[in-house]
Amino acid sequence: MDAPTQALYGDQQELISQYVDILASRGIEWGLLGPREADRLWDRHILNSVALNELVSQGVSVADIGSGAGLPGLPLAILRPDLEVTLIEPLLRRSTFLSGVVDELGLGDRVRVVRSRAEEHKGRYDVVTSRALAPLGRLLTWSEPLRAPAGQILALKGSSAQDEIDANVQQLRTRRLVAEVLTARAHPAAEPATIVRISRAH
Numbered sequence: 001m002d003a004p005t006q007a008l009y010g011d012q013q014e015l016i017s018q019y020v021d022i023l024a025s026r027g028i029e030w031g032l033l034g035p036r037e038a039d040r041l042w043d044r045h046i047l048n049s050v051a052l053n054e055l056v057s058q059g060v061s062v063a064d065i066g067s068g069a070g071l072p073g074l075p076l077a078i079l080r081p082d083l084e085v086t087l088i089e090p091l092l093r094r095s096t097f098l099s100g101v102v103d104e105l106g107l108g109d110r111v112r113v114v115r116s117r118a119e120e121h122k123g124r125y126d127v128v129t130s131r132a133l134a135p136l137g138r139l140l141t142w143s144e145p146l147r148a149p150a151g152q153i154l155a156l157k158g159s160s161a162q163d164e165i166d167a168n169v170q171q172l173r174t175r176r177l178v179a180e181v182l183t184a185r186a187h188p189a190a191e192p193a194t195i196v197r198i199s200r201a202h
């Protein structure tokens, strides 16, 4: 962990290091991450995930859809003990991995794992996150029913973010939503992440 990341995680440094160690060992052994990811867990996975940090208000509920090995939900939950986080993941192997991590890190009082497809899950959350989940149209269909009326959808996306918004203008309008592309960094020395933020149109 480099110095800016140590400063960012403060008292939670040990917990995030434990999670990274689990990703580098069991995460790769179980096939949740490719073997080449071992050397880039911090930059490509942890810091990319917590680029969402400043967009998430204090004390809110977060649902992370298609969490996989826990990204972005777990790095965010570890950084932010004020959040209640639900990790939604349909695949047995992945949800078993997630439940194990939550137990081992002692996060069970505010992080829960739900084995479900997003479209079959019932619940409302202040923030609905995702990364590498699906093209924006499908992502919206899955995320919007889980968003609380004044809440927001935060999707970590790649360089196609604006094109995806343009391709879904009609769906956004019909659902009375506005979408914008934001660039954010976990800390000033971190790589920028591209985020699509979707909220209710005023």
Ligand SMILES: C[S@@+](CC[C@H](N)C(=O)[O-])C[C@H]1O[C@@H](n2cnc3c(N)ncnc32)[C@H](O)[C@@H]1O
Pocket: 065, 066, 067, 068, 069, 070, 071, 072, 088, 089, 090, 091, 094, 116, 117, 118, 119, 130, 131, 132, 133, 142
């Ligand atoms: C490419 S992986 C991304 C995992 C993680 N978010 C990441 O960034 O590493 C997509 C994940 O979405 C999950 N998924 C697929 N369809 C889903 C659905 N309908 N509802 C919730 N999750 C779904 C998959 O099981 C998989 O774990």
